[in-house]
Amino acid sequence: AKLKEKPSSRFVERYEDYIHLGYVEWKKQYDELKDEKTPLSFFMTTQTEESDQLAAYLENRYPEFKKATLVIHTNQSGEVVEKVSKKSQDELETLRKAADKVDEDESPYRAIVSVLMLREGWDVRNVTTIVGLRPYKAASNILPEQTLGRGIRKMFGPDVENEELAVIGTPAFIEFVESIKEEGVELGYRKMGEGVKTKTPIIVEPDKENKSKDLDKLDIHIPVLTPRIYREYKRLEDIDVNKFAFKPIVVKEFSEEETREIIFEDLDRAFSHTITLGSIDIDYRSVISFFTNSILNESRLFSGFDALYPKVEEFITYRLFGKEVDLQEPNILRILSEMEAKKTVFTIFKKAIDELTITDKGSAEVRNYIKLKEVKPMVFDNQEFVTPKKS
Secondary structure, three states: OOOOOOOOOOHHHHOHHHHHHHHHHHHHHHHHHOOOOOOEEEEEOOOHHHHHHHHHHHHHHOHHHOOOEEEEEEOOOOOEEOOOOOOOHHHHHHHHHHHHOOOOOOOOOOEEEEOOOOOOOOOOOOEEEEEEOOOOOOOOOOOHHHHHOOOOOOOOOOOOOOOOOEEEEOHHHHHHHHHHHHHOOOOOOOOOOOOOOOOOOEEEOOOOOOOOOOHHHHOOEEEEEOOOEEEOOOOHHHOOHHHOOOOOOOOOOOOOOHHHEEEEEOOOOOEEEEEEOOOOOOOHHHHHHHHHHHHHHHOOOOOOHHHHHHHHHHHHHHOOOOOOOOOOOHHHHHHHOOHHHHHHHHHHHHHHHHHHHEEEOOOOOEEEEEEHHHOOOEEEOOOOOOOOOOO
16 A cells, blocks of 8 residues: 555656565575575566566665566567567577576576566476566466466475465556456565565574584584495395295185185284175286285385395295195185185295395494584474574
8 A cells, every 4th residue: 555656657666666675585585595595576567678678677776676676578469579679589599598597596586577487387486475566467378377477386396385475466467467366366465674574584504604603513424434234235036935934824725716816814803894896807917916016115125126025925825824735716816815725925035135136344434424513404484483692
């Protein structure tokens, strides 16, 4: 309500209040997030001449935007062009690359000024403030979701649930933006300006700016140890199934109808359900593959199928039942579907793999130290916190 459009023929003077509030909101975000990422402010105008005028104004008035403002002109198709001064193709290509890399740490830009830049596939994540200085009349076919799309991509990814996009603009622009509520989108409202906190994510980091603290004296060194327990993944072929000690599975005889049933049981042997296979024939190789993959997963091994498969096949064929069996017999496959057989195979191979692959070196050595004063900043959802007098 305090924003006023001033009576002036100069674009930047007419919208000075809106421009300054956009800067204030961006500056608060920048001060809070600059050590982790660089928030971007996005100003939208109506004409290319206004974009050039606004860019010059931002660079001259605000030190943070000096040599840090990118002007992007587009044609009616939303393609990057230069209408005002005829630039070479090389310069236009440089402009496109700069627009694509504004999220990167080495990018010098903090403000982007453009007329459209909405119809291109512009995947920018660091826009945190949008200032709309366009009339957005009904004749325009640019959708509000395209406009907001410049800022709703997440800066920090899925780990941080709540990120804030501050939207500022003329009454016509805000009315235009609010039309997205018809799509079921909920917008939040809060006071803006000096002295009002943002809802940007919180950055937790060492207090390097506090001159009263000697970080070298306060620093904590956390030792990084060499592993004591090692896994060597290339010894699965050394497994000797003839040395396994276990209780053989009794070969029970099932009727033809029962051999078509696969029984599912929980690990505690609680009955779950039964599936009747009808006339489908089961290939014993798929059963062996199931056992092999399950054993590898249980042992947290990501390779070794080729070495383990023949061991599993050999064990089931010659040892599991205390005698040699034909894996193609439906009766044998029916027995393998029961919990007792499955548990025996999994347990005996898990133990054998652990004995072969896990090596205890007996002791560990200090390899390096992590200095807490050098720990990278961490990002968390915005939440209430207490600033202690002593810490």
